[in-house]
Amino acid sequence: MVDQQNIRQILTARYDEIVARLEKVDRDIRHVSQPLDRIMDEQSLELQNDEVLGALDDSIRDEIKHIKRTLERLDKGKYGVCEICSKVIPDRRLEVVPYATTCVECEAKSESHKPVK
Numbered sequence: 001m002v003d004q005q006n007i008r009q010i011l012t013a014r015y016d017e018i019v020a021r022l023e024k025v026d027r028d029i030r031h032v033s034q035p036l037d038r039i040m041d042e043q044s045l046e047l048q049n050d051e052v053l054g055a056l057d058d059s060i061r062d063e064i065k066h067i068k069r070t071l072e073r074l075d076k077g078k079y080g081v082c083e084i085c086s087k088v089i090p091d092r093r094l095e096v097v098p099y100a101t102t103c104v105e106c107e108a109k110s111e112s113h114k115p116v117k
């Protein structure tokens with residue numbers, strides 16, 4: 001059994017880190033775009049920013065979502081149990097992917113069902 005207290009600490013630290021990074025990216029983009037406001041059409045600039053932030057947000061938001069879900073599962077005492085087949089997820093997997101909510105077999109199954117981009 002993995003140390004859940006330890007996992008919680010790791011995930012909380014990671015969560016804070018991601019949120020801080022997201023805020024920094026947001027600040028940086030605003031800062032960088034400030035002098036350009038006078039040169040570029042405001043609307044097209046805003047669109048560009050949205051695209052950059054959007055791409056960043058997606059992966060970061062995904063991770064935030066994963067971490068939040070894992071913390072909820074920790075609270076409910078369901079951490080380390082596959083949410084699809086209810087089998088115990090091996091410690092080895094949790095050490096590599098602390099916010100895994102499914103076992104390797106179920107993940108492989110759901111991956112193969114995903115549409116290919």
Ligand SMILES: [Zn+2]
Nearest residue numbers: 082085103106
């Ligand atoms: Zn499973």
